Amino acid sequence: MVGSRVVARHRLPSPDPATGATLTDVVGDLVAADAEFLTVATRLGDIRVARADLTALKVIPPRPARSGAPHLAISVEDLQRVMLPAWGAVERGVLGDWRLRAAAGFTQRGNSVVPVGSPGLPLTTAVERVEAWYAARGLPARFAVAGPAGFEPDEDPLGAVLLGGGYTVGSRTLNLTAPTATVAGADPGGPAVTISADLTPEWLTAYRRSRATLPETTERVLRDGEHVAFGAIAPGGGLSQTLGLRDRDAAGTTPVCLARLAIGDGWAGVGAVWTDPAYRRRGLAAHLTARLAAYAKDAGVDLVHLQVESDNAAALSLYRAMGFATHSAYAYLTAPQSMAP
Numbered sequence: 001m002v003g004s005r006v007v008a009r010h011r012l013p014s015p016d017p018a019t020g021a022t023l024t025d026v027v028g029d030l031v032a033a034d035a036e037f038l039t040v041a042t043r044l045g046d047i048r049v050a051r052a053d054l055t056a057l058k059v060i061p062p063r064p065a066r067s068g069a070p071h072l073a074i075s076v077e078d079l080q081r082v083m084l085p086a087w088g089a090v091e092r093g094v095l096g097d098w099r100l101r102a103a104a105g106f107t108q109r110g111n112s113v114v115p116v117g118s119p120g121l122p123l124t125t126a127v128e129r130v131e132a133w134y135a136a137r138g139l140p141a142r143f144a145v146a147g148p149a150g151f152e153p154d155e156d157p158l159g160a161v162l163l164g165g166g167y168t169v170g171s172r173t174l175n176l177t178a179p180t181a182t183v184a185g186a187d188p189g190g191p192a193v194t195i196s197a198d199l200t201p202e203w204l205t206a207y208r209r210s211r212a213t214l215p216e217t218t219e220r221v222l223r224d225g226e227h228v229a230f231g232a233i234a235p236g237g238g239l240s241q242t243l244g245l246r247d248r249d250a251a252g253t254t255p256v257c258l259a260r261l262a263i264g265d266g267w268a269g270v271g272a273v274w275t276d277p278a279y280r281r282r283g284l285a286a287h288l289t290a291r292l293a294a295y296a297k298d299a300g301v302d303l304v305h306l307q308v309e310s311d312n313a314a315a316l317s318l319y320r321a322m323g324f325a326t327h328s329a330y331a332y333l334t335a336p337q338s339m340a341p
């Protein structure tokens, strides 16, 4: 939780003479936490709150960078930070403010750097350090360079350094954001949904149908996170009735629609959305995404993000219909193959 923006509600030593209140809130970045005290960096400086006086501690989204709806008012950099806990990795490294992730090559997100803030070193030296970190793991260095939607990586100072070093631009991704209430409200209805904190063998079996996976690494990446939930629609649970299928067409226990949710830094992140090709265009992904947004809302989370490749027309149309708006974008820049061991 250290590093997140929080609201720390705690008891006052004596009731406020003006209002009679016995509790007060401190809002700011949690910069330290030990057995006795929390230190919160506020606009007025650091405030120490004794754990003995604490009645509630809640992680809240970063401070808005501009006016407007909260899901669009967060800065590009803060959204990149908020997205960090939403996808897993096997190993995480730190270089100044930059965050490095590795997962034996499974997923681009799990094997890339989020270069937000300062690495604490000149850029070229920082890039060399990153390359060495990935080389030690048998992986090419890969950076997620972010900017406003439509930005070109060479407009970014780090992007220009990487392109000058022979890096190639891979898939371009859009960050979409929405209020959880809007997405929950776009539920077309449908068959029973299960939302579980456990990664079940059935969920994993369906996930393996959706993409190439790596035994053990995939499980670790999917489970990684403080608050992760696995959503599924499986045969049974009214699926055949809802879709007008004969029972034999909707048999078995392997889910036909999946999505994963991870909560961190006051935001929910949706990922791994997939519908079995035989069940597409029947509203299942919309129903499951809406139910996960409702789950996040019930957990006190107001904002949701997801990432979609900019050429995935089906997914973009699904998410836009549910109230998601384009917030920003990023592109993966990958080291030349000769640098990979």
Ligand SMILES: CC(C)(COP(=O)(O)OP(=O)(O)OC[C@H]1O[C@@H](n2cnc3c(N)ncnc32)[C@H](O)[C@@H]1OP(=O)(O)O)[C@@H](O)C(=O)NCCC(=O)NCCS
Residues within 6 Å of the ligand: 257, 272, 273, 274, 275, 276, 279, 280, 281, 282, 283, 284, 285, 286, 287, 307, 308, 309, 312, 313, 314, 315, 317, 318, 319, 321
């Ligand atoms: C994208 C995907 C999850 C959609 O699943 P789905 O269950 O078919 O989606 P839904 O039936 O709930 O679609 C709801 C709405 O989204 C839009 N939509 C979904 N698929 C679409 C497509 N292929 N083309 C255009 N619009 C589409 C439509 O507006 C649709 O409503 P409609 O059918 O009434 O027109 C599915 O195509 C899939 O698994 N694709 C491969 C994995 C993937 O790309 N996942 C997303 C990663 S970010």
